[in-house]
Amino acid sequence: MAALVLGQLRRRPAAFVGLAVALFLALATMTLFGSLLAADGSGPSPARQAVAGPGPKVIAGVFGEIAVLVALFVVINALGFALRQQHRELALLRTVAATPRQVRRLVRGQVVAITVLVAVPGWVVGTAAARRFLTELQRRGMAAPGLRVSATTVPMLVAFGVALAVGLLASAVAARRISRIAPAAALAASSTEQGRAGVVRLLAGASALTGGSLLLRLAATRPAEQADKAGQAALLGSLVLLIALALAGPLLARALTAVLGAPLRALAPGAGWLADANLRGYARRLSSAVVPVALLVGLSGTMSIMTSTAEHAAGAAATSAASSTDVWLRQTELAMLVCFAAVSTVNTLVAVTAERRREFALLRLIGATQAQLMRMLTVEAVLTAAVGVLLGAAVAGAASAAFSTSVTGSPVPTVPTAACWWIVTGAAVLTVPGIVLTGLRAVRGPAAELVGGGRD
Known part of the structure; x- marks a missing residue:
């Protein structure tokens, strides 16, 4: 062994x-x-x-x-x-x-x-x-x-x-x-690819969704003086919701792709149609690529919005040593979570794209050019990033709303627009170039040999 x-x-x-x-x-x-x-x-x-x-x-x-x-x-x-x-x-x-x-x-x-x-x-x-x-x-x-x-x-x-x-x-x-x-x-x-998610997986996803919702309810009902406990409950709730998303990912990712893919099919009839068909036909693979992006956006967005909401709740007194230390602690925690999420995102996207060499080789054998395959991959990368960002934003929105309810009494948090744009940009920078650059290598090589399994 x-x-x-x-x-x-x-x-x-x-x-x-x-x-x-x-x-x-x-x-x-x-x-x-x-x-x-x-x-x-x-x-x-x-x-x-x-x-x-x-x-x-x-x-x-x-x-x-x-x-x-x-x-x-x-x-x-x-x-x-x-x-x-x-x-x-x-x-x-x-x-x-x-x-x-x-x-x-x-x-x-x-x-x-x-x-x-x-x-x-x-x-x-x-x-x-x-x-x-x-x-x-x-x-x-x-x-x-x-x-x-x-x-x-x-x-x-x-x-x-x-x-x-x-x-x-x-x-x-x-x-x-x-x-x-x-x-x-x-x-x-x-x-x-296995066609359907198993019953056990769906039940586990439903349980995780219930657990995440209960954690967010717990965060929302904390008194304002227990903001730290509310923040930790909201962060844990967002993580559990992301686990639920991972378990139910194929269904959610396929539904969002169907909606987002329509305008891309109209703008790029060839590459857009093929990319949309690939993503919806391989929902499990799409989910594997989308979930790390959602993890990155969900955790980063939750921490950034909670920090901004806490600062806003503190008002002009936010310059005190205690509040500045709280902000520093949240930023440190955010940096740790982003490291984990970024590793997961890059590793997953590279692996998902690299393992499609035989698929690309088969498409080349039936007449597709490398340029056409790269256009298809670019559209897929944009769709993957968009679906991941939307799912992560939904989780971040729910978690930060629970935290805001506890701290300010209102479910509408203070959203740091610039920071959120940086999060979205970071997710796109990790996703699109990661898929495209890996795809450049994956579409090369002798197509007949790759289809026959001669090379990995």
Whole structure:
């Protein structure tokens, strides 16, 4: 089994880059917050009580909770695409008598191997970030001056355990389908898309939607003096709603594409029609590309609008040390979430486009030119970005409305127009060039050989 694990990592290193980066971010983030908890716990009790604001322990706990949930979301997504790149090999293993348990062991082995590879870099970066973060907290009066990030290995080992647990849980989710279907069906599924979402997936999506709605209701009913609790409930609610979106993504993405695709079909009859047909015909693939964009826009938009709403609620007194520190904390949390979301977006879009080489080769064999394929991909990229932005904006709007209800009494939040435009622009910059540049490479090569499976 170890030889199979290492062989796949050596044969397809590019397929595991996104997973490695996601696990690295998870491990570095857990090391950062674990080191803060250890530093705060080792300091003298009177010093800890003298600081202003929540203190390092509370900040690390709240940030770490959000980071684990986002890391799980991103790692599941990255591992899912790593498995799609190996789908033929895993299907062939099933046809030569590999059991579902052995396939799952292979996937778990890959997760363990990659987690071990990124452990030392994650520890180094996380510890350095913890020292810098603690220094900034001390400068703002939110941590006692005597606290120090020690050289103890406990936070590192805990971070490794959490990152490994996240990866193994992701492997259980991502490997479920390929390990459970019949061997012959597994081989056939490697070149086709599953038609309908399962009942279990739809029920899970409905449960996540209910949970997210309850969290937003909880955020909306918090009193104004508990703005921090309302903000965390709203942020968690937005994340749970994004999970619901991921589970019900094929249905939502197909419906939005049908609406947005109409004007593009009119403007570009050839490329627009083909792009619209591709996106609606492969709803699961479209959902995989759209969800990371929605994650980026939803989390970034929620944090930006909540920060602006809190500043507006504070009024002219927002220049006080406490309010400026709150803004800084939200901006720091936003930066962390954007890193995870951006990694997920780029990895997903590159993987989704790269795996379509055989599809592009077949289109070339029936007469399509590379220029026509690139026009089709450009239209697809624009549609993907638009659908992702709309879904993410819907989640951000619901979450920020709940927060605004708690803080100001009105469901209409203060929207920072410039910041929101930057978020939309960032999502478009990650999406459109990512798809188009990957497509430039994917449409090249001998078409007949690619259709026949001679090259990957």
